[in-house]
Amino acid sequence: MDNFEEQGKGGEGVSRRGLLGAAITGGAGAALAPLLGNRAAAAVPASSPSAPPASSAAGMTLHVNGQAHWVEIEPRVTLVDALRDHLGMYGTKKGCDHGQCGACTVLINGVRVNSCLTLAAMHTNEEITTIEGLADGDRLHPVQEAFIEHDGFQCGYCTPGQICSAVGLIHEGHTKTDDQIREGMAGNICRCGAYSNIVDAVKKAMKVS
Amino acid sequence: MNDFSYSRPTTTTEAIQTLLSHPDALYLAGGTNVIDHLKLGVVTPSQLVDIRHLGLDKISTDAQSVTIGAGATNSAAAYHHEIQTHFPALAEAILAGASPQLRNVATTGGNLLQKTRCTYFRDIHSACNKRQPGSGCAALEGFNRSHAILGTSDACIATHPSDMAVALTALEAVIHIQDQSVVRTVPIEAFYVSYGEDPAKENVLKPGDLIVAIEIPRTAWAGHSRYVKARDRSSYEFALASAAVAVDVDAGKIRNCRIALGGVATKPWRAHAAEAALVGQSATPVAFRAAAEAELASAKAQKENGFKIELCKRVMVKALQEAAEMRRA
Numbered sequence: 001m002d003n004f005e006e007q008g009k010g011g012e013g014v015s016r017r018g019l020l021g022a023a024i025t026g027g028a029g030a031a032l033a034p035l036l037g038n039r040a041a042a043a044v045p046a047s048s049p050s051a052p053p054a055s056s057a058a059g060m061t062l063h064v065n066g067q068a069h070w071v072e073i074e075p076r077v078t079l080v081d082a083l084r085d086h087l088g089m090y091g092t093k094k095g096c097d098h099g100q101c102g103a104c105t106v107l108i109n110g111v112r113v114n115s116c117l118t119l120a121a122m123h124t125n126e127e128i129t130t131i132e133g134l135a136d137g138d139r140l141h142p143v144q145e146a147f148i149e150h151d152g153f154q155c156g157y158c159t160p161g162q163i164c165s166a167v168g169l170i171h172e173g174h175t176k177t178d179d180q181i182r183e184g185m186a187g188n189i190c191r192c193g194a195y196s197n198i199v200d201a202v203k204k205a206m207k208v209s
Numbered sequence: 210m211n212d213f214s215y216s217r218p219t220t221t222t223e224a225i226q227t228l229l230s231h232p233d234a235l236y237l238a239g240g241t242n243v244i245d246h247l248k249l250g251v252v253t254p255s256q257l258v259d260i261r262h263l264g265l266d267k268i269s270t271d272a273q274s275v276t277i278g279a280g281a282t283n284s285a286a287a288y289h290h291e292i293q294t295h296f297p298a299l300a301e302a303i304l305a306g307a308s309p310q311l312r313n314v315a316t317t318g319g320n321l322l323q324k325t326r327c328t329y330f331r332d333i334h335s336a337c338n339k340r341q342p343g344s345g346c347a348a349l350e351g352f353n354r355s356h357a358i359l360g361t362s363d364a365c366i367a368t369h370p371s372d373m374a375v376a377l378t379a380l381e382a383v384i385h386i387q388d389q390s391v392v393r394t395v396p397i398e399a400f401y402v403s404y405g406e407d408p409a410k411e412n413v414l415k416p417g418d419l420i421v422a423i424e425i426p427r428t429a430w431a432g433h434s435r436y437v438k439a440r441d442r443s444s445y446e447f448a449l450a451s452a453a454v455a456v457d458v459d460a461g462k463i464r465n466c467r468i469a470l471g472g473v474a475t476k477p478w479r480a481h482a483a484e485a486a487l488v489g490q491s492a493t494p495v496a497f498r499a500a501a502e503a504e505l506a507s508a509k510a511q512k513e514n515g516f517k518i519e520l521c522k523r524v525m526v527k528a529l530q531e532a533a534e535m536r537r538a
């Protein structure tokens with residue numbers, strides 16, 4: 001098993017791991033134990049199948065915008081929910097929640113992903129960057145500047161995702177033409193239809209980046 | 210979403226063992242299909258076994274083939290120089306699918322195993338033989354504009370949604386599958402099974418089986434291959450009809466070709482009838498059209514998807530034309 005982060009709060013996670021190892025894997029050994037909570041492992045007696053699953057929240061450290069955050073959440077918590085509901089970082093927007101709109105786009109180790117289709121627990125050893133982490137103090141990121149300059153939004157709901165996506169796109173380095181920008185930004189839907197300004201903004205940002 | 214536990218094994222043996230001892234556990238790769246289904250209640254696993262830390266993300270090449278690790282992301286495969294140069298249809302097919310964000314996490318193995326986008330499959334309140342065997346098929350009398358015209362049965366008419374798998378079918382990829390004791394290889398055409406009575410059974414995987422790699426042989430035609438995809442909008446949409454085509458043309462005559470279709474069939478569809486009609490023929494639009502007619506002769510339309518028959522023929526002809534032109538270039 002990876003050295004999954006369970007330290008940080010009085011070593012509670014360590015004993016949890018030991019407990020789960022014994023409860024679930026039997027002879028297979030602790031190495032195969034689930035790292036985070038489990039409904040099968042919870043002491044729900046077989047005679048009460050309707051009993052609600054015991055809370056399986058477990059502690060983990062998420063590295064967001066250069067800061068380590070300790071959170072106690074269940075494995076089923078998606079990254080977007082961890083950011084918004086547990087870390088109080090509302091910059092990342094929840095749109096369709098099924099990977100179809102791109103509003104929740106964040107960068108993980110510099111790579112753009114949909115934070116709604118990934119679990120927070122999958123990213124404990126990675127660097128997560130959200131819209132809140134792009135500016136350098138009071139100085140906006142060049143992509144943010146370009147979106148303002150070219151009016152790359154109307155209502156603004158898709159904007160954090162658009163901007164994170166554009167940062168990822170520029171970093172990937174496969175994009176040169178306007179058509180390639182359109183295709184490369186296709187994972188971000190804008191209901192206001194600010195697309196032409198978004199293309200202009202990305203083009204500008206590509207020049208200055 | 211139901212409650213579940215999460216584990217992160219670091220060896221393939223550990224991962225397989227965990228699946229075998231927890232029959233209702235699921236492998237978690239990129240998660241873009243599994244997590245979607247968790248939210249819909251389509252799957253309710255007791256445990257997700259994260260297979261992203263097994264060292265399965267390598268792409269390696271030798272004189273005979275290119276081997277893509279099952280954990281390599283769709284982006285990594287699509288932008289790999291060797292794949293772009295020698296297997297262009299594969300790079301094009303991957304880039305024609307999903308969005309950059311999704312491709313950055315989606316894996317080769319997960320892509321092959323993604324489930325149909327049939328609305329009724331994704332709605333746990335609908336009858337669906339694929340999700341709940343024996344419950345019926347709501348699509349037969351329901352909205353079936355996007356459904357299959359080839360390989361359907363009275364039990365299910367859902368399409369296989371993957372673009373990548375269509376290109377891999379035309380390129381005759383071989384799937385490497387690991388179980389408790391050995392790694393076995395299965396040609397992609399044999400990997401996906403026909404629906405028959407049980408549409409829930411889509412492939413030859415047994416419980417615990419882990420796809421570890423996909424190997425693509427180098428051939429005289431793979432380098433001259435194209436992927437053409439028709440859909441309702443120009444990007445970020447599943448195929449209504451698609452074709453992956455690889456041709457070996459010599460002095461205007463087709464020496465060899467491989468054709469596979471997507472968006473129209475219950476599995477990535479190898480177009481054997483079209484291939485047979487083309488070998489030895491001149492590479493002309495007339496021959497391409499005749500081949501398309503031969504393949505689609507067995508197509509069966511539902512209430513709303515009859516348009517796919519003609520659409521698919523045109524997509525095939527376009528792909529063949531483009532691939533044949535590459536040869537001349």
Ligand SMILES: Cc1cc2nc3c(=O)[nH]c(=O)nc-3n(C[C@H](O)[C@H](O)[C@H](O)COP(=O)(O)OP(=O)(O)OC[C@H]3O[C@@H](n4cnc5c(N)ncnc54)[C@H](O)[C@@H]3O)c2cc1C
Pocket residue numbers: 098099100235236237238239240241242243244245260279280305306307308311314315316317318319320321322323370371372373418419420421445446447448
């Ligand atoms: C909005 C949207 C649009 C999309 N558009 C397209 C499109 O146009 N074309 C297209 O082709 N696809 C499209 N996709 C689907 C996308 O390509 C798949 O979701 C993705 O490829 C799945 O890969 P994954 O690694 O995320 O799989 P996961 O979700 O992690 O896994 C999928 C399944 O495979 C199993 N699995 C994964 N890896 C292995 C392995 N190595 N061995 C055994 N079992 C394994 C898992 O248990 C699970 O059952 C779209 C998806 C979304 C959400």
Ligand code: SF4
Pocket residue numbers: 325327328329330336337338339340345346347348349364365366367408
């Ligand atoms: S077409 Fe297949 S997947 Fe769709 S409802 Fe019918 S049985 Fe289910």
